[in-house]
Amino acid sequence: MSEKKSSSQELQSPKGMRDLMGDEYYRFQGFFEKAQEIAVYYGFQPIETPTLENEEVFLKGVGEGTDVVDKEMYTIKTKGGDKLVMKPENTASLMRAYLEHGMLSQPQPVYMYGYGPRFRHDKPQKGRYRQFYQFDLDIIGKTGAVLDATIIEVAMLILKEAGVPNPMIKINSIGDKDSRKEYIKHLTNYYKKHISDLGAIDRARLKTNPMRILDSKDPKTIEINIDAPQSLNYLNSESKKHFKEVIEYLDECGINYEIDHTLVRGLDYYSQTVFEFFTPAKEEGEKMIALGGGGRYDYLAKIIGSKKDIPAVGCAFGVDRILDVATESLDPKIKKEPKVFFIQLGFEAKLKSFQIIEILRKRKIPVKHSLSKDNLSSQLSIAEKLEVPYTIIFGQKEAMDGTVIIRDMKTRSQDIVKLTDLAEYTKKMK
Numbered sequence: 001m002s003e004k005k006s007s008s009q010e011l012q013s014p015k016g017m018r019d020l021m022g023d024e025y026y027r028f029q030g031f032f033e034k035a036q037e038i039a040v041y042y043g044f045q046p047i048e049t050p051t052l053e054n055e056e057v058f059l060k061g062v063g064e065g066t067d068v069v070d071k072e073m074y075t076i077k078t079k080g081g082d083k084l085v086m087k088p089e090n091t092a093s094l095m096r097a098y099l100e101h102g103m104l105s106q107p108q109p110v111y112m113y114g115y116g117p118r119f120r121h122d123k124p125q126k127g128r129y130r131q132f133y134q135f136d137l138d139i140i141g142k143t144g145a146v147l148d149a150t151i152i153e154v155a156m157l158i159l160k161e162a163g164v165p166n167p168m169i170k171i172n173s174i175g176d177k178d179s180r181k182e183y184i185k186h187l188t189n190y191y192k193k194h195i196s197d198l199g200a201i202d203r204a205r206l207k208t209n210p211m212r213i214l215d216s217k218d219p220k221t222i223e224i225n226i227d228a229p230q231s232l233n234y235l236n237s238e239s240k241k242h243f244k245e246v247i248e249y250l251d252e253c254g255i256n257y258e259i260d261h262t263l264v265r266g267l268d269y270y271s272q273t274v275f276e277f278f279t280p281a282k283e284e285g286e287k288m289i290a291l292g293g294g295g296r297y298d299y300l301a302k303i304i305g306s307k308k309d310i311p312a313v314g315c316a317f318g319v320d321r322i323l324d325v326a327t328e329s330l331d332p333k334i335k336k337e338p339k340v341f342f343i344q345l346g347f348e349a350k351l352k353s354f355q356i357i358e359i360l361r362k363r364k365i366p367v368k369h370s371l372s373k374d375n376l377s378s379q380l381s382i383a384e385k386l387e388v389p390y391t392i393i394f395g396q397k398e399a400m401d402g403t404v405i406i407r408d409m410k411t412r413s414q415d416i417v418k419l420t421d422l423a424e425y426t427k428k429m430k
């Protein structure tokens with residue numbers, strides 16, 4: 001029998017999910033604004049897919065046998081019996097949207113960005129939440145190393161402008177279908193030779209998805225992985241050429257990269273180029289922090305129901321992690337420091353308060369107030385605490401005369417200004 005929760009427990013947000021507010025809220029908004037701005041200048045257009053998606057999209061797209069699908073999905077059974085999933089990632093949804101809206105008839109490729117909450121039922125810990133936020137960049141409809149390079153270049157610009165210290169990428173190629181088939185054959189043979197040293201999870205992976213063993217956290221497997229066959233050695237000439245060109249672009253753009261033979265990514269849909277974005281650990285002895293990841297996913301469209309393959313490449317950032325390591329914070333446009341504290345005294349004045357606040361809003365002057373308060377000293381003390389440069393005092397007399405008193409909080413000088421002149425007067429307020 002489950003224990004009855006105490007009322008304080010009931011009043012907590014669900015485990016691994018948190019309220020975003022105050023400065024943290026502004027930092028998220030500031031990041032989203034900056035990332036969108038950069039994306040838009042590089043020709044990406046916005047798209048937001050629903051928070052819920054048919055389960056099938058992820059079962060097929062991300063793949064059974066991956067952690068995301070096997071362990072981490074929040075699946076909801078609707079009253080009508082449909083199975084919907086709280087989006088654990090955006091790529092499968094994006095491809096669904098591309099196909100559903102016939103975007104193939106638009107000029108190709110289609111550049112898209114999107115952001116929002118994602119949900120994974122993982123063990124919450126530092127940098128790992130059950131509700132977290134991603135910013136995605138994707139280019140769907142054409143292949144070509146220049147498109148992989150576009151994603152990486154734009155992503156790197158975003159990381160730099162967000163104040164991430166020393167961002168770098170680890171990159172690898174797992175090749176196209178043919179190369180991958182060849183590689184998996186050799187990889188499977190290799191692991192079969194070491195099967196007695198593999199743990200239960202990795203043995204199961206040998207049957208479902210041997211490349212995932214390269215991602216293993218098991219210390220014994222990590223040792224076995226040192227000599228495992230490397231995908232780059234099994235690329236056919238086309239895949240080799242593609243990867244070589246991507247690297248040439250990275251050199252040309254001066255991007256800090258490292259080729260990592262063990263990088264295969266935890267989602268099934270990737271082919272060819274795969275990469276992850278990192279920043280160095282904050283403290284010695286800790287691992288580098290993965291801020292985002294992505295790659296090519298040329299076969300995803302067909303996996304989720306398209307008649308033909310549609311080449312695509314993209315990445316997603318973990319915004320929570322970026323903001324945790326960023327050394328500067330970007331102020332969003334909606335963050336406004338109050339310039340004026342508005343004080344009203346007496347019912348006549350209170351009645352007309354909105355007229356004055358509205359004159360100021362139209363002049364783009366952010367105002368704080370405490371309209372439920374009645375006396376001067378309590379309102380003045382809030383104004384002092386907020387350190388606003390000006391207060392506007394509006395009492396019974398001013399309400400009758402159609403004037404306001406404007407006090408410069410620094411010099412303590414005051415002006416009496418007609419309401420009809422207030423908009424003009426604000427030009428003088430520094």
Ligand code: HAM
Nearest residue numbers: 089091127128129132290291292293294314315316318
């Ligand atoms: P992913 O590697 O699963 O890729 O996630 C991308 C990033 O999201 C990770 O590098 C990490 O920073 C962040 N992240 C993942 N799980 C959590 C979590 N539980 N808490 C906090 N942050 C987390 C994808 O999701 C692909 N859809 C990327 C992509 C886009 N590929 C092509 N287009």
